[in-house]
Structure formats: C-alpha cells, structure tokens
C-alpha cells in the first residue's frame with residue numbers, strides 16, 4: 708500500500724513557512740538529496756509564490772493568486788526506492804481548527820482517513836490561559852459560543868481555547884480517524900524556543916507537559932524535532948539582516964534539530980526521511 712503523509716497544525720503553526728523553506732532546498736539542492744521530489748506544475752506556481760516571500764525574508768501574506776486546495780509532493784528515496792505521497796491539504800491555513808467545532812470539510816476528513824503518517828507542527832507553547840491571554844488577548848470567558856440563534860446548539864469556539872487544548876482536540880480526532888503508523892512532531896520557530904542542551908522533546912515535555920503526555924499516549928511511533936524555517940524572528944531583521952542575507956545566499960539560514968541529534972542541520976528533509984520508511 709502507498710504510504711500517505713499529511714502536514715497538519717493549527718493556524719500559525721508554521722506550516723507555510725516550513726514548506727517554503729523545504730521548497731528552497733528542493734529547488735536548489737534537489738539532485739544531491741537522498742530524497743527525490745516530484746509534483747505537478749500547478750502546485751509549483753504557488754510554491755514559488757511563497758518562496759518569493761521566504762527568500763526576501765518577508766512575512767508570507769495571503770495569496771493573491773488562487774491557491775490549490777491541496778498540494779501533493781511525491782517523495783522517493785534514492786537508495787531503496789521507498790515512496791511516500793506527501794499531501795498538504797490545508798494551504799489556506801484555517802481548516803484543521805475546524806476539527807474542534809465539527810465543521811471540517813469532507814475533503815480533509817478523507818485525507819486524514821486515508822493517511823498513515825503525519826508531520827504535525829506546533830508553534831506557541833503555553834499551558835495556562837494566562838499565557839495565551841497575555842500573548843494573544845484571547846477573550847477570558849469560556850469557550851462556548853452562545854451567540855447563535857436560540858434553537859441552535861451552542862458552538863465550541865476554538866479561538867477562545869488554550870492552544871494546548873486545541874492541539875489535543877485536533878490530535879485526538881486524527882488519532883481516532885486515521886491509523887497512524889508514524890508521526891513526526893515539530894516545534895516550529897525553534898530559534899526562539901531552543902534551550903541550551905535540551906532536545907525538542909525535552910522542551911515540549913517541560914513547557915507543555917499535558918500536551919506532551921497526550922502525544923506520547925496517542926501515538927506509539929513518534930519522533931520530535933525543532934525547526935527554524937525562517938532562521939530567526941523577522942522582528943530582528945534590522946539587527947541580524949545582513950548576517951541572515953549572507954546565510955540565505957548560501958541556503959543555510961533555516962535549520963533543524965532532529966530527535967536526539969546534538970547539532971543543528973540545514974537538512975529540513977530529515978522528518979520526511981524518517982516518515983518514508
């Protein structure tokens with residue numbers, strides 16, 4: 708059976724930025740990589756659009772051109788011909804959150820049901836409503852939206868919930884609706900999360916223990932990684948701009964710390980190498 712993997716995460720999880728940085732590697736170093744990538748030309752138009760933002764170090768804006776509903780990248784390992792179909796079903800970005808209020812489009816439901824592998828990105832780590840409130844000014848009331856008409860059932864409002872809870876609800880749905888053989892959990896914006904001597908798994912365990920335990924309980928074969936697809940926070944552009952532009956020219960501005968590896972690597976394909984087997 709063909710191995711099918713999708714990339715998921717809440718809005719702002721870092722999905723688009725990771726794909727843009729991955730596309731940079733594929734474009735520039737495609738032939739040297741252990742993995743070979745093929746995709747259809749419509750998809751590359753959009754990939755090039757987000758890559759333009761990435762390479763010029765600008766926040767990736769909503770697309771002006773029509774965005775494909777989903778992008779499929781076929782991945783093949785050179786050494787043994789192992790193949791993986793990598794689906795990115797949510798380029799618009801808001802869909803996975805719809806799992807929470809039960810409005811997930813059927814197309815994505817079926818992506819999930821057909822997949823046996825997943826790359827899941829998590830950006831902000833917080834375990835108290837206070838953290839989320841301070842950072843995002845989420846309204847402090849409960850997460851039930853009662854603004855609907857009287858006879859309609861109240862809706863669970865994800866935007867009023869803790870991010871850790873949202874992640875758990877999304878992951879719970881995925882665990883229940885797909886037979887996941889392998890899962891790679893990525894902490895994005897690793898440049899701002901990394902802590903001296905700590906692996907991504909240790910950072911998640913320490914900063915979001917409930918979410919960490921939930922993941923370990925629901926997914927048997929699971930690896931953790933930290934990824935900085937931008938290389939640094941764009942707010943620091945004035946300070947670090949020149950250094951990062953130089954790095955961008957050498958194509959090693961983005962980096963990843965995979966599993967228990969000590970040193971960061973520019974090879975953002977590592978999670979895919981893990982998932983392809």
Ligand SMILES: Nc1nc2c(ncn2[C@@H]2O[C@H](COP(=O)(O)OP(=O)(O)O)[C@@H](O)[C@H]2O)c(=O)[nH]1
Nearest residue numbers: 718719720721722723724896935936937939940
């Ligand atoms: N510091 C830092 N910020 C990042 C990184 N990757 C993404 N971000 C920021 O995180 C936010 C969400 O990223 P995006 O890729 O649009 O997430 P998506 O909604 O899951 O597609 C944006 O403001 C990005 O600038 C990174 O490697 N480092």
Ligand SMILES: [Mg+2]
Nearest residue numbers: 722723799800
């Ligand atoms: Mg996005």
